[in-house]
Amino acid sequence: MTTPAAQSEFVADRTKAASLTSSRPTGHGSVPAYDWIAHHSAQRPNKEAIRDLGSGRTFTYAELDRRIDAMAAHLASIGIGRGDRVGVLAQNGVEYFDIQFACARRGAICVLLNSRLTVTELEYIINDSSPILLVHDLSFADAAQELQRLCSIGELLAIDGGTPDSPYEKVLARFDGEDGGRADLTHDDLITIMYTSGTTGLPKGAMITHGMNFWNAINLGIPGGIGLDTVHLNVLPLFHTGGLNCYSNPVLHAGGTVVIVKAFDPGETLSVLGDPAQGITHIFAVPAPYQFMMQHPDFADTDLSRLRVAGVGGAPCALTIMETWFERGVPLVQGFGMTETSPACIFLDPGDALRKIGSTGKVLLHTEARVVNDNGGDCGPDEIGELWVAGPNITPGYWNRPDATIAAFEGRWLKTGDAARIDDEGFFFIVDRWKDMYISGGENVYPAEIENVLYQLPEVAEAAIIGVPNDKWGEVGLAVIALKPGATLDRSTVIEHCVTRLAKFKIPNDIAIVEALPRNATGKVLKRELRTQFVDADAPMIS
Known part of the structure; x- marks a missing residue:
């Protein structure tokens, strides 16, 4: 396992190497990392910063600043300083922001853990990142204690819904009013490690710098109209970049208000959106919550x-x-990003949302993007290739994984693994993940296109396409479908629907009916689980 010192040396080497391939440097070491919450606490102390609907509490910027100072003082008391890691295993709550910004004040690194993973899966991540402290919900106490035994975690600290007798709140009370100190940091220092969902192989810890968070706040804040009057409803898990950085961190950077729900529920979310007292102006989600x-x-x-x-x-x-929400007067504004890109890279201006439905928009101000063909050259208009991105919002690499970092980059360009095209007006369209593409009879097939067609069937609640082996064509499509309550659907109906809407090689060869599609914590369909169920296990189709 690479030591932190070796890891830092590797990161510096990659940054230096990247700068040699570019007309402008990619390092930002001379730029100090400023304290957003301390600034707003001084400028607007009584402005509401966090509204935590799960615990029923609200916090002004001054109150949030005081909590962060107390947590930073606690970290100092147990010896956590620059470069040390602090793990978080919890459902959504204000504690994520306490810890993130307290780590920033100490120069420590926050490791955000997916609360849906098993102890075995978390064991690998914790052994890889070696946090000194693990902050956890009381509901995860058994898992936390087992992980402490397996991974030699130094300290545990339990959250209990914000009650005064919660161990977490007792720590804040004990250090209330104390100064946890301020590390001298730059934009190149790490603030977070976020582990990818591990769609292939073991999870990789994407290293997130202070600079990445800053440039993401600028990249999203300007086109997203984020400002002092923004009230953002966060429905995604805060251990995920979509929850933390779209748009929660940018809103706090701008001095707005973040409203947190403990976990997404469609009826409760609609109630919050429709409540004038909540005054929600912004929301971000993956497609599943909107569906x-x-x-x-x-x-x-x-x-x-x-x-x-x-x-x-x-x-x-x-x-x-998208069309259903448009009919309700709400254009769903698409964008592209990934954990490794902090995450915003491409954004569709709301003014173009209806005219360019299906596009992810144009590249953001402080990012570069290109679509690259198999020869490494730029694709022409509407030619499908791999999306590559570069800029100050791109990760320096993966924690303890120099091999994965080298494989992910071509010079200063991060190879996203997404199939994309650019139209003649410069708008980007994400076609699909390269790994989800399959080849049928020599033709590339992108599942997202077929899934769009399947969603037109009124019986379909959820749909996913995977490629399955076929003796004649190499691979053919299997449509895995979850039906709406009381609905029925057979293979012939699906085929008949697709015949007039898709080329023959794109039409699914068969269907399988399931109760629900497997999804990760953010709502993405886990196609690897579908492949395990229907390809690796050679399961019979349900037609």
């Missing part, structure tokens, strides 16, 4: 008129989802 909300009986009557920006990303969004 589940539009299928909820309250969707048609919910007042959505206060929403200014409803962002969607993280996975291809079916056209039927």
